[in-house]
Structures are given as structure tokens and as C-alpha cells.
Amino acid sequence: MLRFLRALLLATLLTPAATVHAAAPTDPQAETMLLLQTASGGWSKHYRGKAVDYRRPLSAVERDALRAPGRKDDATLDNKATTSEIRYLLQAHARTGNPAYLQAARRGVSYLLAAQYPNGGWPQYYPDRSFYRHQITFNDDAMTRVLELLQDIVESRDEAALLAPEFGSAAQAALARGLDCVLATQVRIEGLPTLWAAQYDEVTLLPAKARSYELPSLAVAESVGVLRLLMRQRDPSPAQVAAVEAGVRWLQAHRLPDVALERVDAPEQESGRDVRIVQRPGASLWARFYDLQHQQPMFVNRDGVQVAQFAAIPNERRVGYAWYGVWPEKLLRSEWPAWRARWGVSPHGAPAPAVQ
Known part of the structure; x- marks a missing residue:
């Protein structure tokens, strides 16, 4: 058929x-x-x-x-x-x-x-x-x-x-x-739902590798788009509500507080520019990717080698790719609370019981 x-x-x-x-x-x-x-x-x-x-x-x-x-x-x-x-x-x-x-x-x-x-x-x-x-x-x-x-x-x-x-x-x-x-x-780690990966095997539905530097991982920017799609659904199902609540909890738990990205001139670098993380009270950041084992920020060189620190990425990759961002900020600040209120979602992630 x-x-x-x-x-x-x-x-x-x-x-x-x-x-x-x-x-x-x-x-x-x-x-x-x-x-x-x-x-x-x-x-x-x-x-x-x-x-x-x-x-x-x-x-x-x-x-x-x-x-x-x-x-x-x-x-x-x-x-x-x-x-x-x-x-x-x-x-x-x-x-x-x-x-x-x-x-x-x-x-x-x-x-x-x-x-x-x-x-x-x-x-x-x-x-x-x-x-x-x-x-x-x-x-x-x-x-x-x-x-x-x-x-x-x-x-x-x-x-x-x-x-x-x-x-x-x-x-x-x-x-x-x-x-x-x-x-x-929605990726489960140790039995708990988290975010979504960027690519999946179309048969097993497991996170998959694409290009050499696109390793299986949790993808924050794409997950924000997925959450908005789920929040758009009219009369969301219990499974959709649970997926949104789990994704939001993960984003809240993995926010990097009081830090921001700063772009600076750097004549000593090949590009003449650089990006660094600086302290900024009240600001927030999220990494673009998080590993599937420890759920920590993940950085990968073009040759597919994973490095532990942002500063260890070659300059060309630091300045030419969005490794950090504020993609979830608006969703967490206003969109998610409004969605909860609209559908009567309780703090425990389920639709609030009807008043008799």
C-alpha cells in the first residue's frame, strides 16, 4: 500500500x-x-x-x-x-x-x-x-x-x-x-527522556553520525524547534505534554548561568578574530551539542576528533560555528509558561485535573 x-x-x-x-x-x-x-x-x-x-x-x-x-x-x-x-x-x-x-x-x-x-x-x-x-x-x-x-x-x-x-x-x-x-x-539516557539528536538511523531510530564532525549527540538548537512544534499542537496528548516537560527540564538543568560569548579582535589568530566565554551576571548560555554519556558540552574538530574544551577547538572552528547560543531563552522565559497556562499543565507535567 x-x-x-x-x-x-x-x-x-x-x-x-x-x-x-x-x-x-x-x-x-x-x-x-x-x-x-x-x-x-x-x-x-x-x-x-x-x-x-x-x-x-x-x-x-x-x-x-x-x-x-x-x-x-x-x-x-x-x-x-x-x-x-x-x-x-x-x-x-x-x-x-x-x-x-x-x-x-x-x-x-x-x-x-x-x-x-x-x-x-x-x-x-x-x-x-x-x-x-x-x-x-x-x-x-x-x-x-x-x-x-x-x-x-x-x-x-x-x-x-x-x-x-x-x-x-x-x-x-x-x-x-x-x-x-x-x-x-526523544533520546533517553539512563531511562530519562532528554532532548533530540540531529540525525537518526532511519531503521533503529538511534542517534547517528553524519559528517565527520557531526557525531551522535543532543542537539540544543534543533530541540528547541521540536519543542515549539509539540507546543503548537491543539489539545496535546499526555505523551506530547510529557515530552515537552522533559525537554524543558533538561534545558533548565543544563543552562550555563552568568556567562556570555564575546567576540574580540585577535591579530595573533589566523582569522584575526576570536570568541571567548566571559563572566556576565544574569546571562545564560547553552552549548550547541551535549554528549550522550555525560550530557556535557561537546566540541568536535573537522577531522572528527572530540575535544574537551572550547578553547581547544582550532580558531577557524571557534569563530566559524555557533558552539554556544541562547536558543532556549525565549522558550523558557515566556513560551513554555504560556503553553502550560493554556493547557492547564500542572507542575508535575500532566494536565491539571478538572474542577468538579
């Missing part, structure tokens, strides 16, 4: 949006998106070896090359690809009424539905399964953005309402499977 569903969804991708393009108002960036949409219905994050820039007009030669058959299909969810194009195309259609933009967005949603695993997860790339691209991926909020878009369709929110008549039921089912996968992948 799943194979049939995938085949049916992919069949809708065979009619490029350009074929339904009529004499309608156009949007320059949306026009480029039509050309860069892959055969599977998604979008790549790269064009000619560089990050896609939809603000740059394509030459006639480039447009002809993109229309030619046999182009590589490297559609992905990484770096906001595919979900961002779908949203932009819906907005462009709302502005212009151009049917080609809505058709391309439909193909994009069909791509997302076809890419989902039976267990509810999404790979970073589809259909490409090389390297680590087949892993279930929360890294850079890849899977979370898909679920947010599907929920917008289910709720007929903003321009996503245009997709609700066609995809509402399928989006609802995919969202439910995805949320089940979210609950199943």
Missing part, C-alpha cells in the same frame, strides 16, 4: 509547472524556482556548486540548460530547501494569481509526502540515499519545518489554505506519523 501511495504521489510530479504557465503576472524569484524544481518535485540547496540565490536572474543559456532532460535530482530539505520554495510559491500565487506557482507548490507537497518513511521520519535528501543523506534529519530543523508546513495545510493557515482541499487528509496523516516519530526519537 505504501509503495502504491508513493507511486501515486510521484505520478503527480510528472507534469512540470511550466506546462501550465499561461499569460499571467509573474514573479522573478518564483520563475527561477519553477526552473530549479527537480524531477521529483523538490529543490536543491545548490546551483552550479553554490548556494541557490533566487534573487540572481538566470541567463538564457542557464534557463535552456535547466529545461534540458537528464538533470541531476538532488532535492533536499537541508538549508531550508523545498519547504521555503513551497511557501514562497504560495505567496507568489496569492500576489499574482499565476497558476504555475500553485502547481509547483503542489508538486512540492507531493514530494514531501512521498519522501516520508513509514515510521514518520524524513531523510535529509530524497530520492538520493548516498552517504548520510538517508538518515532521519532534525539538523537545521529539516524535519521540523516539514511538519510545520503540513500543520499549516491541515489548519488552512495563511496561503497554505490553498493546498488544504487537495492535501488536507494526506497532510493530517503524515503529520500524525511525524509527531509519533518525534516522540519515539
Whole structure:
């Protein structure tokens, strides 16, 4: 049944949006998106070896090359690809009424539905399964953005309402499977639920390694996005409430108090700059990654070697990557308390009993 569903969804991708393009108002960036949409219905994050820039007009030669058959299909969810194009195309259609933009967005949603695993997860790339691209991926909020878009369709929110008549039921089912996968992948350490990893083996649902410096770990920035997704659910289930409460408790327990990041000029360093941790009363920090054994901040060189201290990372990695941040700050300060109040969640993490 799943194979049939995938085949049916992919069949809708065979009619490029350009074929339904009529004499309608156009949007320059949306026009480029039509050309860069892959055969599977998604979008790549790269064009000619560089990050896609939809603000740059394509030459006639480039447009002809993109229309030619046999182009590589490297559609992905990484770096906001595919979900961002779908949203932009819906907005462009709302502005212009151009049917080609809505058709391309439909193909994009069909791509997302076809890419989902039976267990509810999404790979970073589809259909490409090389390297680590087949892993279930929360890294850079890849899977979370898909679920947010599907929920917008289910709720007929903003321009996503245009997709609700066609995809509402399928989006609802995919969202439910995805949320089940979210609950199943919350990492347990010594029996206690913690946060989420950036990548998972799509079969075992265990945290997995991606690039050499992306070791299995708890990923704070991505976990904040997951918690916000769970907190968005209407009438959350007891399991969803428990997952949020456990994640928040972990973030509270692992806050680094009274410290902040400071960027400084450092002529002696190869980059001429440096980043250091300084004392600052009242400030807070969290590491980007925490190890799965001791739940302590984790730092990894490009060669995959884990180092114990932030200062031990080469300068290039210290200044070029967000090893520390304040990602959970707003969630803990205002969003989580408001969510608790809205749903009557007690201090023990369960919905408060109704007053008789």
C-alpha cells in the first residue's frame, strides 16, 4: 500500500509547472524556482556548486540548460530547501494569481509526502540515499519545518489554505506519523527522556553520525524547534505534554548561568578574530551539542576528533560555528509558561485535573 501511495504521489510530479504557465503576472524569484524544481518535485540547496540565490536572474543559456532532460535530482530539505520554495510559491500565487506557482507548490507537497518513511521520519535528501543523506534529519530543523508546513495545510493557515482541499487528509496523516516519530526519537539516557539528536538511523531510530564532525549527540538548537512544534499542537496528548516537560527540564538543568560569548579582535589568530566565554551576571548560555554519556558540552574538530574544551577547538572552528547560543531563552522565559497556562499543565507535567 505504501509503495502504491508513493507511486501515486510521484505520478503527480510528472507534469512540470511550466506546462501550465499561461499569460499571467509573474514573479522573478518564483520563475527561477519553477526552473530549479527537480524531477521529483523538490529543490536543491545548490546551483552550479553554490548556494541557490533566487534573487540572481538566470541567463538564457542557464534557463535552456535547466529545461534540458537528464538533470541531476538532488532535492533536499537541508538549508531550508523545498519547504521555503513551497511557501514562497504560495505567496507568489496569492500576489499574482499565476497558476504555475500553485502547481509547483503542489508538486512540492507531493514530494514531501512521498519522501516520508513509514515510521514518520524524513531523510535529509530524497530520492538520493548516498552517504548520510538517508538518515532521519532534525539538523537545521529539516524535519521540523516539514511538519510545520503540513500543520499549516491541515489548519488552512495563511496561503497554505490553498493546498488544504487537495492535501488536507494526506497532510493530517503524515503529520500524525511525524509527531509519533518525534516522540519515539526523544533520546533517553539512563531511562530519562532528554532532548533530540540531529540525525537518526532511519531503521533503529538511534542517534547517528553524519559528517565527520557531526557525531551522535543532543542537539540544543534543533530541540528547541521540536519543542515549539509539540507546543503548537491543539489539545496535546499526555505523551506530547510529557515530552515537552522533559525537554524543558533538561534545558533548565543544563543552562550555563552568568556567562556570555564575546567576540574580540585577535591579530595573533589566523582569522584575526576570536570568541571567548566571559563572566556576565544574569546571562545564560547553552552549548550547541551535549554528549550522550555525560550530557556535557561537546566540541568536535573537522577531522572528527572530540575535544574537551572550547578553547581547544582550532580558531577557524571557534569563530566559524555557533558552539554556544541562547536558543532556549525565549522558550523558557515566556513560551513554555504560556503553553502550560493554556493547557492547564500542572507542575508535575500532566494536565491539571478538572474542577468538579
